[in-house]
Structure formats: structure tokens, C-alpha cells
Amino acid sequence: MRGHCILSHGFESGPDATKVTALAEAAEHLGWTHDRPDYTDLDAKREVSEVGDVAARLERLLGLARAAAARGPLVLAGSSLGAWISGRVSLQVPVAGLFLMAPPVSMGRAPAIDAADVPLSIVHGWHDELIPAADVVAWAAQRSARLLLVDDSHRLAAHVDTSAGAFAALLRSLGRREDA
Numbered sequence: 587m588r589g590h591c592i593l594s595h596g597f598e599s600g601p602d603a604t605k606v607t608a609l610a611e612a613a614e615h616l617g618w619t620h621d622r623p624d625y626t627d628l629d630a631k632r633e634v635s636e637v638g639d640v641a642a643r644l645e646r647l648l649g650l651a652r653a654a655a656a657r658g659p660l661v662l663a664g665s666s667l668g669a670w671i672s673g674r675v676s677l678q679v680p681v682a683g684l685f686l687m688a689p690p691v692s693m694g695r696a697p698a699i700d701a702a703d704v705p706l707s708i709v710h711g712w713h714d715e716l717i718p719a720a721d722v723v724a725w726a727a728q729r730s731a732r733l734l735l736v737d738d739s740h741r742l743a744a745h746v747d748t749s750a751g752a753f754a755a756l757l758r759s760l761g762r763r764e765d766a
């Protein structure tokens with residue numbers, strides 16, 4: 587086993603969503619275990635905010651991440667709101683790397699996205715209707731992140747395999763660091 591990945595789905599998605607499933611398959615192929623937490627109950631809490639109970643999402647991921655990090659190398663990955671919480675949790679739990687798809691670099695009154703200084707890979711759509719690509723480029727540049735911009739919208743539906751390939755590349759690069 588190389589390590590463990592926690593794959594967080596986006597708002598109004600689920601743990602069996604196409605992108606999260608593709609990431610899980612990429613991780614398994616490379617010998618990484620994974621969890622795909624279900625946040626659908628929290629997303630339904632519209633009385634808390636437009637995007638559900640974000641604080642409870644953070645707490646759920648934080649609990650899982652702390653337990654996983656105690657067992658070995660941990661990579662957090664997420665799409666949209668799942669990317670935002672993955673970045674925030676990486677500041678509180680030791681992680682080996684981060685993989686963010688369509689990360690909301692700002693989210694209303696919530697704190698801006700932030701992330702630990704670890705290997706970071708991002709996939710974002712040039713035509714993302716919710717998060718301007720230029721904002722993600724600027725955020726990624728500040729962190730010297732690996733950034734893949736694709737001809738797609740927020741859902742990255744036309745680039746599921748591309749996203750899984752980029753995730754696999756991040757995991758392989760982390761494996762090489764361990765072997766060195």
C-alpha cells in the first residue's frame with residue numbers, strides 16, 4: 587500500500603459520482619486505498635447556507651483525515667466544494683499531496699480557499715461558469731501548483747479520464763518521493 591486518499595465530491599453530487607469514482611479507480615490501480623465520504627445529507631441543509639452545512643462538511647472530513655493520517659501518507663482530493671474543504675483540512679492535518687478539481691478560490695462569505703504547502707495538482711475548466719479560470723490560474727501561480735486547464739465547464743464532464751490521469755500522475759510523483 588502506498589497510502590490513503592480521501593475523495594470529496596462536490597455540492598449536490600455524491601460519493602458514487604463519475605469523477606470521484608474515476609479517481610478511486612486510479613488510486614486503486616496504483617495501490618492506494620481510498621474513502622469517498624458522503625456529504626449529501628449536509629448538502630440538503632439549505633437552511634444553513636446556499637451550499638448546505640459547510641462547517642459540518644469540514645468536520646466530517648477532518649475526522650476522517652486525522653484517522654487516516656495517523657496510519658500513513660494521506661492525499662486529499664475534491665471537486666468544487668469538495669476541493670474547498672480538502673484545501674482547508676490540509677492546513678490542519680499532515681497530507682502528502684492535494685488534488686483539486688474546479689476549486690472555488692472564493693466562496694461568498696466563507697474564507698478564501700487555502701491549502702498546505704504540499705504537492706498540489708489542479709484541473710479546471712476554461713469555461714467554468716461558476717469559478718473564473720483566471721482566478722484559479724492566479725491562485726495556482728502563488729503556490730507553483732501543477733495546473734491543467736481544459737476546454738470544459740464547471741462539471742468537467744468531458745474530462746473525467748483526463749482528471750483521473752492527472753490524479754494518477756500526482757500519486758505516482760508522491761510514490762517516487764517516498765522511494766528516493
